[in-house]
Amino acid sequence: MKDAGTRRSSLLGWLGFTMALTGGCNCGQVRYRLALEVLPGTYACHCHQCQRWSGSAFSQSAFIPEDSIAISGPVVCFEREIGAAGAIQTQRVCGACHSRIYNTTTTRPGVAAIRAGTLDRSDEVECVAHIFTAYRQGWFAIPEGVASWPEGPSAEGFQALIRGERPKPS
Numbered sequence: 001m002k003d004a005g006t007r008r009s010s011l012l013g014w015l016g017f018t019m020a021l022t023g024g025c026n027c028g029q030v031r032y033r034l035a036l037e038v039l040p041g042t043y044a045c046h047c048h049q050c051q052r053w054s055g056s057a058f059s060q061s062a063f064i065p066e067d068s069i070a071i072s073g074p075v076v077c078f079e080r081e082i083g084a085a086g087a088i089q090t091q092r093v094c095g096a097c098h099s100r101i102y103n104t105t106t107t108r109p110g111v112a113a114i115r116a117g118t119l120d121r122s123d124e125v126e127c128v129a130h131i132f133t134a135y136r137q138g139w140f141a142i143p144e145g146v147a148s149w150p151e152g153p154s155a156e157g158f159q160a161l162i163r164g165e166r167p168k169p170s
């Protein structure tokens with residue numbers, strides 16, 4: 001099933017237009033453009049780290065190829081160790097306003113997790129999966145028919161997200 005954004009982008013693509021996928025930070029100094037045809041499906045992570053990072057109920061991101069990102073401005077990187085296996089996650093934030101833009105992790109080389117809220121077209125994104133729902137805030141109900149996992153996604157779910165597809169609810 002194609003979502004509205006996909007249909008619109010396909011139609012515009014057929015008509016010879018390309019809908020630019022752009023985004024940036026709060027202060028406007030960091031801007032990026034994604035070399036993607038359609039808006040990627042996003043996932044919500046309800047883990048406590050994401051709650052603290054975002055100061056909110058969950059973080060919302062999309063897996064995209066790292067080399068699809070062309071970014072400019074005062075990007076600052078910082079690294080931190082995640083998990084027991086010594087994986088290194090590199091976060092990219094705006095050095096001026098500290099908005100988080102995207103991260104990469106040594107456990108999934110070449111794949112970036114971009115923050116859905118930084119997309120200029122964030123009003124069009126869909127949330128196709130929820131992960132680490134064991135830690136979700138009690139007021140939030142996972143929508144019916146949307147894939148979710150109490151901890152990290154299954155291998156198949158992760159692969160579907162990487163491919164930009166909607167994971168099947170299990």
Ligand SMILES: [Zn+2]
Pocket residue numbers: 025026027028029030094095096097098099
């Ligand atoms: Zn900024």
Ligand SMILES: [Zn+2]
Pocket residue numbers: 045046047048049050051059132
């Ligand atoms: Zn998380």
